[in-house]
Structures are given as structure tokens and as C-alpha cells.
């Protein structure tokens with residue numbers, strides 16, 4: 356009887372170890388994409404080439420001339436520059452305390468998009 360129990364225990368242990376190994380494999384696959392993240396190229400950031408397209412995709416639905424939610428117009432350089440000068444743009448997209456998180460009702464911008472906008476602001480928020 357004791358031997359049978361011992362055999363069963365060994366079998367159960369074997370199954371557990373196999374299951375653990377399988378899980379470890381799964382995790383490795385899941386983590387792979389994160390280990391080699393896509394390159395975020397912030398070297399050649401411009402308003403027209405980088406920032407405006409991000410804002411067009413994520414912000415114009417509420418912040419273009421005809422809509423201007425909260426009085427914010429982001430579909431022109433001058434409108435964006437005004438928010439930068441007021442120090443309201445980066446806080447909104449990084450969801451900093453004291454800012455209304457943007458884009459409202461949608462997921463935060465990707466880390467790369469945020470980096471590009473920050474870089475453009477740090478470079479002087481030029482109309483380039």
C-alpha cells in the first residue's frame with residue numbers, strides 16, 4: 356500500500372514538473388516581443404512629419420477647428436504651440452497629476468509617440 360502511494364506521489368510530482376516546464380516555455384514566448392521592443396526613432400522628429408500625424412490620429416476627433424473640446428485646437432501649429440507654451444500638452448498626454456488625461460476616453464498614446472512629442476517640445480516646439 357505504502358509503495359503504491361509512493362508511486363502515485365512520484366507520478367503526480369512528475370506531472371507537476373512537466374506542467375511547470377510547459378508554463379516556463381509559454382512565458383518565454385510571451386516575453387520575447389518585450390525583450391526586443393521596436394526601435395523608437397526620435398532623432399528626426401519634426402512637427403509636420405511626426406507630431407501632427409500623431410495628433411491627427413488621436414486628437415483631431417475632439418480638437419480640430421470645428422470641434423475644439425475644452426477650447427483646445429490641435430489641428431494647426433499655432434493651436435498646438437499655444438498648449439505647449441501654457442505647459443498643458445505634455446502633462447495631458449503623460450497623464451500627469453493636475454491634468455485631464457488625453458486622449459479622453461481612449462488608451463494612452465504609445466510610449467514611442469509620447470517620446471516623439473516630448474522630444475519635439477524639448478527641441479523648442481518648432482514649426483518644422
Ligand code: HEC
Pocket residue numbers: 410413414415416417418424425427429438443444447448453454455457458459460461464
Ligand atoms: C473624445 C474627445 C477627446 C479626445 C480624443 C482628445 N481630447 Fe483633449 N480634451 C477633451 C475635452 C472634453 C477637454 C476639456 C476637458 C476639461 O477641461 O475637463 C480636453 C482638454 C485637453 C487639453 C487641456 C487639458 C488641460 O489640463 O489643460 C489638452 C492639452 C488636450 N485636451 C490635449 C489632447 C491631446 C494631445 C489629445 C490626443 C492625444 C486629445 N486631447 C484627445 C476631449 C478630447
